[in-house]
Amino acid sequence: xxxxxxxxxxxxxxxxxxxxxxxxxxxxxxxxxxxxxxxxxxxxxxxxxxxxxxxxxxxxxxxxxxxxxxxxxxxxxxxxxxxxxxxxxxxxxxxxxxxxxxxxxxxxxxxxxxxxxxxxxxxxxxxxxxxxxxxxxxxxxxxxxxxxxxxxxxxxxxxxxxxxxxxxxxxxxxxxxxxxxxxxxxxxxxxxxxxxxxxxxxxxxxxxxxxxxxxxxxxxxxxxxxxxxxxxxxxxxxxxxxxxxxx
Ligand SMILES: [Zn+2]
Numbered sequence: 512x513x514x515x516x517x518x519x520x521x522x523x524x525x526x527x528x529x530x531x532x533x534x535x536x537x538x539x540x541x542x543x544x545x546x547x548x549x550x551x552x553x554x555x556x557x558x559x560x561x562x563x564x565x566x567x568x569x570x571x572x573x574x575x576x577x578x579x580x581x582x583x584x585x586x587x588x589x590x591x592x593x594x595x596x597x598x599x600x601x602x603x604x605x606x607x608x609x610x611x612x613x614x615x616x617x618x619x620x621x622x623x624x625x626x627x628x629x630x631x632x633x634x635x636x637x638x639x640x641x642x643x644x645x646x647x648x649x650x651x652x653x654x655x656x657x658x659x660x661x662x663x664x665x666x667x668x669x670x671x672x673x674x675x676x677x678x679x680x681x682x683x684x685x686x687x688x689x690x691x692x693x694x695x696x697x698x699x700x701x702x703x704x705x706x707x708x709x710x711x712x713x714x715x716x717x718x719x720x721x722x723x724x725x726x727x728x729x730x731x732x733x734x735x736x737x738x739x740x741x742x743x744x745x746x747x748x749x750x751x752x753x754x755x756x757x758x
Pocket of ligand 1: 675679
């Protein structure tokens with residue numbers, strides 16, 4: 512019976528634990544980096560330290576580290592390329608973006624489907640951001656908002672799309688929902704595509720740009736005030752407008 516073991520005399524010899532096998536080290540490294548990605552500490556596109564720094568931090572040999580990184584790269588977690596260093600991949604890219612990009616290319620009418628998904632995700636992101644954003648998130652959202660504001664006043668034209676997207680991504684990151692962040696990045700190219708179409712249709716009408724910026728400001732203020740109800744309302748107005756000028 513298993514109880515009897517509890518009362519076994521303390522003198523009973525302790526079965527030796529198997530020593531750590533050096534071959535397991537890459538597994539442990541992989542596990543640790545994956546934990547960082549799962550916790551959201553490392554987000555899509557984030558840069559890891561250099562191999563040398565990482566090896567020193569983890570106190571492992573470059574050989575073990577390289578094996579771990581190589582495995583993570585082949586599994587699609589990391590991207591390693593020359594001057595760009597080691598970066599975290601967007602983990603939903605192959606699951607979300609590629610097949611949809613194929614659909615979009617095959618049938619441009621599907622653009623509205625993608626836009627609807629983007630709009631749904633953004634509403635959820637905005638509400639959660641209003642509830643969960645930390646002061647650091649607020650600072651990041653403010654930076655993105657200020658940059659978008661400047662880009663709008665300078666009438667940067669097509670460049671505006673990138674500032675707009677960065678603003679919405681800063682909001683997405685403030686949700687602290689790792690799945691949502693990765694899916695939103697996974698749809699990055701699709702979103703960009705739909706936004707470019709949006710802006711093409713808008714023809715960079717100054718009036719529309721001002722209206723959009725007005726809506727972004729409402730989103731920004733609602734999130735900073737931690738008001739999810741106002742955030743949802745502002746998001747609905749913004750997205751309905753985006754949908755209208757897109758269609
Ligand atoms: Zn926007």
